[in-house]
Amino acid sequence: MELGTSEPVVAEEDRLRADCYALLARLLAAPPTGELIELVRSIRSAPGTPLGRAFGNLATTWRQATPSSLKDEYSVLFIGVTHGELIPYLSYYLTGFLHEKPLADLRGDMQRLGIGRRADASDPEDHIAALCEMMAGLITGAFGMPAPLAEQRRFFDRHIGCWAPRFFENLQAAKAASFYMPVGAIGDAFMNVETEAFAMAA
Template identity: 50%
Template sequence: MSKQETVMTTEARAQIADEDRLRADLYDFLGVLLAAPPSEALLAQTASLSGDSETDLGVAVAALSRIARHTKPQAVEREFNALFIGLGRGELLPYASYYLTGFLNEKPLASLRRDMAARGMTRAQNVYEPEDNIASLMEMMGGLITGRFGKPATLGDQKTFFNTHIGPWAGHFFTDLEAAKNSVLYASVGAVGRVFMEIEAEGFRMSAEGSA
């Protein structure tokens, strides 16, 4: 990222409401956890989180924090590999195309690539898996909110992207992750993701009603 882009991103973030910044941070956090096995530093960061016991999301975050305190990097790497890589394939296939059509590299991926191009998003050169994987979509949504790909997206544009590429399947994926036989730490990641997707879907629904 150039110095000018960094300044633009910093200025854009300064104009974002605290609530939206927190939403983006949670999208980014889920994206990092789902992209690769967490390092010792990320596990320590996760272990330091606290959650409000009065809300479903707070309870899920607190549970994730408790498990992270007792998780070693080597153990979570084995867990990640069993869930997402495996011998040939992992227990779960975290791709929109697979969840929506039963096959990889289908119409949902083509649709996402068109929307990525329209928004100035490009796949990193060292990433080879399809762009419709859950980690990338979490990162994209966080970036749309904060303006990482240009100006911060309007609520309407966020809603369109979410309802097209995330809402139809991510909740199902996170539910599967929560219940997967190889999930330990990632069962709690699944719970956080599932509840967060429910909150986001409801928030977008209410915003539509409010503007009607």
């Protein structure tokens, strides 16, 4: 049993991390589907930690939301007329512009790690939702074998840790954010957890 098997084994805590990234990805990629709304409403969490409280608030808040109010808020926050209140891209946060070097650096790493781009994707790959999805995939092995922790850490440091905490703070504080405020709180708390956990493994 101690000898390695050929099946990738993802530890329980890593499965949970991947689920958290995947959930953030779904929440931030587009206005929620009915299925996602139901799922969020069904979340039960223990309030003993910031992350637990944030999940609890999300479920409570979304039980009072309608699909159209969620769609409207998402649109004001992330789409807008020319752009939303927030511009959730790595390149924008680091340089003030879209499509700059941070995006090129990300594409370099994507290619190296075997991460492709969906044919129907219209957003640049450095959208927060795409990056969360990539982290989830690196953890579970969606792009091949699960990435070793050192590789996950490198990807996190280079493409997420350097700006996503600020983005999630901004989301919490955004004028238009009420249903999405807990999403910012989840992201904020989870980024803290990830940063601390990577530091432990160093």
